[in-house]
Amino acid sequence: MSATIQTLAPAAEQPRQLPPQMTSRLEGELLEVSMGPQHPSTHGVFRMNVALEGEIVRRLKPVFGYLHRNHEKIGENTSYLGSMPYTDRLDYFCSMTNNWAYALSVEKLAGIEVPERAEYLRVILAELTRLQNHASLLGFLLSDMGAWGTPLMYAFREREKIFRVAIWFAHDVRLHAFRRMPS
Amino acid sequence: MTLESLEQIKGRAQAAVPGAKIDIIPNTGPSQQSSLLIDNEHALAVARFLRIDPALQLDFCSNVTGVDWLERTLKKKVKVKKVVDGEEREVDETTEEKIPGYLEAVYHLYSMTHKHGLVVIRMRTADRADDARLPSLNSIWRSAEFQEREIFDLYGIRFDGHPDLRRILMWDEFQDYPMRKDYREPDDYEYEPTPHDAVLARAREHYAPRPHLDGAENITPQQ
Amino acid sequence: MSEQIDEGLRSELQRQGIWVTSMQDLYNWGRRSSIWPLQFGLACCAIEMIATAASRYDLARFGGEIFRPSPRQADLMIVAGTVTKKMAPQIVRLYNQMPDPKYVISMGACAISGGPFKEGYNVLKGIDRYIPVDVYIPGCPPRPEALLHAFMELQRKIDEQKLTGADRAEHLNAAQPSEFPVPAFGAHDLEPPANPDVFEPPKIDRT
Ligand code: SF4
Numbered sequence: 001m002s003a004t005i006q007t008l009a010p011a012a013e014q015p016r017q018l019p020p021q022m023t024s025r026l027e028g029e030l031l032e033v034s035m036g037p038q039h040p041s042t043h044g045v046f047r048m049n050v051a052l053e054g055e056i057v058r059r060l061k062p063v064f065g066y067l068h069r070n071h072e073k074i075g076e077n078t079s080y081l082g083s084m085p086y087t088d089r090l091d092y093f094c095s096m097t098n099n100w101a102y103a104l105s106v107e108k109l110a111g112i113e114v115p116e117r118a119e120y121l122r123v124i125l126a127e128l129t130r131l132q133n134h135a136s137l138l139g140f141l142l143s144d145m146g147a148w149g150t151p152l153m154y155a156f157r158e159r160e161k162i163f164r165v166a167i168w169f170a171h172d173v174r175l176h177a178f179r180r181m182p183s
Numbered sequence: 184m185t186l187e188s189l190e191q192i193k194g195r196a197q198a199a200v201p202g203a204k205i206d207i208i209p210n211t212g213p214s215q216q217s218s219l220l221i222d223n224e225h226a227l228a229v230a231r232f233l234r235i236d237p238a239l240q241l242d243f244c245s246n247v248t249g250v251d252w253l254e255r256t257l258k259k260k261v262k263v264k265k266v267v268d269g270e271e272r273e274v275d276e277t278t279e280e281k282i283p284g285y286l287e288a289v290y291h292l293y294s295m296t297h298k299h300g301l302v303v304i305r306m307r308t309a310d311r312a313d314d315a316r317l318p319s320l321n322s323i324w325r326s327a328e329f330q331e332r333e334i335f336d337l338y339g340i341r342f343d344g345h346p347d348l349r350r351i352l353m354w355d356e357f358q359d360y361p362m363r364k365d366y367r368e369p370d371d372y373e374y375e376p377t378p379h380d381a382v383l384a385r386a387r388e389h390y391a392p393r394p395h396l397d398g399a400e401n402i403t404p405q406q
Numbered sequence: 407m408s409e410q411i412d413e414g415l416r417s418e419l420q421r422q423g424i425w426v427t428s429m430q431d432l433y434n435w436g437r438r439s440s441i442w443p444l445q446f447g448l449a450c451c452a453i454e455m456i457a458t459a460a461s462r463y464d465l466a467r468f469g470g471e472i473f474r475p476s477p478r479q480a481d482l483m484i485v486a487g488t489v490t491k492k493m494a495p496q497i498v499r500l501y502n503q504m505p506d507p508k509y510v511i512s513m514g515a516c517a518i519s520g521g522p523f524k525e526g527y528n529v530l531k532g533i534d535r536y537i538p539v540d541v542y543i544p545g546c547p548p549r550p551e552a553l554l555h556a557f558m559e560l561q562r563k564i565d566e567q568k569l570t571g572a573d574r575a576e577h578l579n580a581a582q583p584s585e586f587p588v589p590a591f592g593a594h595d596l597e598p599p600a601n602p603d604v605f606e607p608p609k610i611d612r613t
Contacts, residue, residue, distance in 0.1 A: 037493060066493045067488065068490055070529065086522065152456075156457055156460030160461075355591075371595065372524070
């Protein structure tokens with residue numbers, strides 16, 4: 001672990017006058033804190049090496065790769081359809097929009113035209129995904145702003161309702177449209 | 184403002200950057216996405232031209248990715264005139280051309296100002312060695328910083344002039360370049376009880392020898 | 407239910423207004439009814455975990471509503487999502503920081519075996535390579551009902567734990583390790599690729 005913590009570059013900027021409530025014993029000194037990858041306030045696994053001066057974040061180095069699932073490498077060995085379920089899992093709040101984007105690029109690559117009915121279905125599913133995505137966003141955002149719990153409960157209640165509608169179009173849609181891996 | 188054709192861009196870039204060598208790599212598939220191959224020496228100057236030229240203003244680099252090209256042989260049929268049985272005839276002859284392997288970095292460029300795009304540019308390394316080098320375009324498009332780091336991490340292209348070239352997705356102690364075609368992942372897989380295809384081939388390597396039966400599973404039953 | 411008390415006598419007494427129980431029942435009832443999970447999500451399965459904890463599925467009905475941000479206060483780790491090799495050492499570290507008794511639910515195909523990403527170079531092929539797992543839930547992602555089922559299975563397991571005797575619960579056995587070595591980042595893979603004390607690869611029988 002210690003080897004992966006990068007030392008942040010020395011300060012080059014001018015010292016700034018801090019407001020009185022923010023001065024502390026640490027003033028002028030930088031405290032390096034590794035925040036994450038498991039931290040209740042990070043959504044997902046993400047680490048930040050932050051240099052703090054009292055309460056102020058002076059510098060920040062993001063460290064990612066904790067959810068690097070090598071989609072690309074797996075895609076080398078699967079068929080075009082076989083890659084489809086992986087696109088669900090790229091962004092699991094927006095899975096069907098990701099499916100659509102991937103389908104569009106494959107269609108462009110192969111010169112395929114989709115029937116009109118499919119276009120309608122895609123738009124409907126993408127809109128439903130968007131609705132549930134925004135519902136969750138509001139819930140999480142308010143949670144992060146201090147309204148712990150309650151907004152999230154409302155958001156997830158609406159989300160479940162949207163899933164019940166989505167099931168009419170694609171069987172068993174919750175997070176992912178695909179639960180099986182076609183190969 | 185509509186985007187000029189690649190030929191026009193190429194001509195103007197070569198006029199603006201004397202000595203620059205730009206090739207158009209055609210794409211004959213349905214997507215018709217041809218790209219510009221720019222030489223490493225003048226890459227920065229050409230990229231700067233693409234960015235600041237008033238008619239182009241490609242100010243948004245949306246995606247940078249790498250490609251690994253293994254060594255390959257290109258077979259071509261050529262019509263050759265030959266003297267056969269005293270008379271001159273046209274004969275088909277296949278020539279084989281060996282293309283050495285190289286790595287490529289591909290940049291996808293758009294213009295936010297003029298709302299046009301996509302222009303694809305690529306750069307090629309000389310070979311697939313561990314310290315294959317390319318100039319970094321990070322000074323032209325800031326958004327290339329993390330993506331060039333990713334290419335360094337996964338393909339092992341070193342970008343000259345990159346401010347902070349470290350591994351980004353894998354841990355720092357990692358030594359391989361996993362997106363290269365010849366990468367072999369560590370063999371730490373439990374094989375399924377009923378493997379098939381590629382998994383079967385790998386599972387076979389782990390089977391304990393069975394001298395009394397060996398070879399039996401390869402015999403196909405007689406019709 | 408405890409074997410020491412005669413069931414007939416017990417219900418007879420209960421009718422008289424006297425409640426008889428054993429220390430073990432009381433202890434297990436208490437622990438089973440307030441399993442606090444660690445607030446810890448890795449990938450897509452974590453969203454289903456949140457959905458289980460939120461309205462409609464409501465994990466609180468089973469006593470598991472308080473997701474603790476700190477491993478020091480948690481009883482249960484729900485490994486929800488893909489465990490990458492880069493993340494695996496931190497998970498083992500989090501597990502080591504949890505106080506005994508502690509339980510692990512391996513949620514989803516990824517946490518069990520690597521799932522859809524099993525062939526990848528950066529995906530750990532199952533968290534049970536480094537830490538012991540109590541309940542596995544298949545699915546990609548498992549539906550919230552499946553997580554509730556796993557939770558009830560865990561409660562059943564806790565209910566059956568003994569306080570004394572040779573077959574007492576693991577955390578009461580001083581010889582059982584409660585911390586496991588944290589894998590190190592190696593040049594090509596994690597080192598070691600699996601903890602041989604915890605994990606034994608399945609044997610392929612080819613007769
Ligand atoms: S099992 Fe499926 S849903 Fe769960 S983390 Fe893995 S890919 Fe995502």
